Amino acid sequence: MIKKPVLKARHITKIFGKGCPTCLDDDSSFEGNICPDCNSVVGCKNISFDLYPNEVLGIVGESGSGKSTLVRMLYLDIEPTKGEMFLEFDGDGAEPEGYSGLPPQAVGCDIFGARSFVKRHIKNFFFGMVYQSAQLGLKLDVTAGGNIVERMLMANGRDIKKMRARASYLLGKTEIPVERMDEPPKNFSGGMQQRVQIAKAISNEPAILLLDEVTTGLDVSVQAKVLDLIRKLQNEIKVSMLVVSHDLGVIRLLTNRTIVMKDGRIIESGLTDQILEDPQEEYTQILVNSAL
């Protein structure tokens, strides 16, 4: 009845610097995010969690707590120092033609240790990513439509007419005027750029959508538009989401479960309403009591 996780993260650690047994050992404990022995910076330390099909999992924590480092490792942008990630394809039998889910080499294997063509496949087919900064997620000089079609080409799209039609459909869905499809996103406002990023990220119908501070820096009315879009996607397409935010309001609105991070470590996790109303750890209590 209760499904298997679509993503399993196990003991993921990222050390910026040369690292030593103190900061690399899963069981070692020290305060802060600088290793006392080798002065390396701890990005993430011993992170393990499961993401279930259709679930929306939140990651909260202050700036520098390692949230973005974690999602960028999951998206295979940066390599972890150690740790493993396992994926499981959970299809409903209605996948688009030619969609193969996971390559056989990725089934039951640690993706971080997989060969580069397997990683490329995972990145192009399995994940969708929306970065905090549109500069990372879009080619700002290429047209909005072009950005989306490029993503579909990577996921083996071949029929340019069909892809263009889908790009225009997705832009409509994300409330970008379709007549601006052939304009480069550098002409767009921040909120529009974020919505183009979302259209691009969902164009290949990913199993997992990673959202890194998507509403940060947007004014409240645009923020509401983006949040509304994400909530609609939750109901409309079968996708699991990882939502990274330092905004507890965003976390409350979007997620079922939440992980709290501090200094690169998970200090607490639970149902979102429980984290917000009955936080157990000191840091979480301070965080919840600091929210507006």
Place this chain on the structure above:
Amino acid sequence: MIKISGLSKTFRMHILKGKIIEGFKDVSFSVKPGQALGIKGKSGKGKSSVLKCVYRTYIPGSGSIMYASGSYGDMDLACASEHEVISVRKSEISFITQFLHIIPRVSALDVVAEPLVASGAGAAEAREKAAALLSELGIPEGLFDAFPSTFSGGEKQRINIARSIIKAPRLLLMDEPTASLDKKSTVTVVELLKGLKKKGTTMIGAFHDMWVMDQISDSIYEMDGGQ
């Protein structure tokens, strides 16, 4: 249907130098299918906290909450996995809280229809049901497409109630559901809840309004007293 034994809850307030605050202690009661239990007690006695423990917004300190789920078998909600709790919340257990959490840019009708849509109902059908429920609760049709953030307290609470019961839950938890309503709306809500009970919904509610409690409850549990 649900049997609570020796349930206690304490809060450790790190902000107050680790002070332990007692929520409630040693609460035990049981509710049979289709029955309603009212929780009675003064403010601060922990009525809401008991409900929040059952819904697992609070992590219970000790004790058990045995729930006979329709599709997942018997489970102890006090220690069920987060994933199990999410599943029963989606399909069986609903909670009418004291206040509505506003969802930006979503109309009253869609706020109410959303739980149905999320469980796979068609949008048109869900909206139709939501409209019928809102009319029954006395929300004027002109407000259906407006955003609840601009509504009065009583209107917001009726939206909240409608959202919580649109799926006719198996187990309904209620925390002072009528506290912000006038007499007329209170009577409407009570009739609605009675109808829901007839259809088989089991209920646990915390009430200040004795009239509402008497109308709905089959048995009463008094905090610091017993069933």
